[in-house]
Amino acid sequence: MIRIEHRTLGDVHILDIEGRITIGEGTLHFREAVHRVIQQGGRNVLLNLAGVTHMDSSGIGELVSAYTAVGNRGGRLKLLHVPPRVREVLTITKLATVFEAFDDEAAAVESFR
Amino acid sequence: MREERAPETYSISLSVASGFEFVELAETVTATLARLTGFDEETAMWISMAVREAVINAIKHGNKEDRQKRVEIQYAFNHDGLSICVRDQGSGFDLSQVPNPLDPENLLKPTGRGIFYMKAFMDEVDIWSSPGGGTTVRLRKRIRPRSP
Ligand SMILES: Nc1ncnc2c1ncn2[C@@H]1O[C@H](COP(=O)(O)OP(=O)(O)O)[C@@H](O)[C@H]1O
């Protein structure tokens, strides 16, 4: 189960993600949500991972793909409220330093300015 | 006075067709058995995620989603820990050819982190694979990790 909601604060597109970013439904919906934002012209993308409960190796791959896809269009993708379980997988895969991550939404939004 | 008995080992096996709809079943069974072994909720979750990775590989890379081919999952657990064997009927692979996902040139690749993920969350991951002979992945987790 995954639930994604899209909201904007100025030109920052925030995706509030809840549930599992795991192979199948999870990675599929996640990819679609990110591409919808890109198609709408979104370049500043903030993923709020507060509600993410599980992330498997495909989920990590999808996160990396999203990062690359946004970057390739001259945009930036950052993370907000990374829960311990996600932090753990990002750390072991050495991706923790690749992603810019915030615990404060206002600070995250401001960082795109 | 402590009673000294040989630790009882329980064995359970599961056999599924090569369809991704059975991954969740494997995850649920694994989490249940991990809790029964004595692991806490969080550890049980990581064990079940590691087993998922092995099962997904068996279905995808091993059996190539051929539903005539089966994935066998065998569990053995006692008071020491839990051991899980995931076996497919695929054509095998050469583990030495699998790129290291931590190499800088692989860091931003979208795939190739499954085996690494299993190793990160289990105490032991052994893989036997032979051309034409399928692949067996054995994952083990001890209740108390052996001190280094
Ligand atoms: N059961 C299997 N049968 C055949 N090849 C496998 C099996 N498991 C893994 N592999 C090979 O090892 C590679 C790495 O697997 P993994 O680390 O899970 O990453 P990914 O599944 O994302 O490719 C796979 O791409 C595949 O070539």
Ligand SMILES: [Mg+2]
């Ligand atoms: Mg895999």
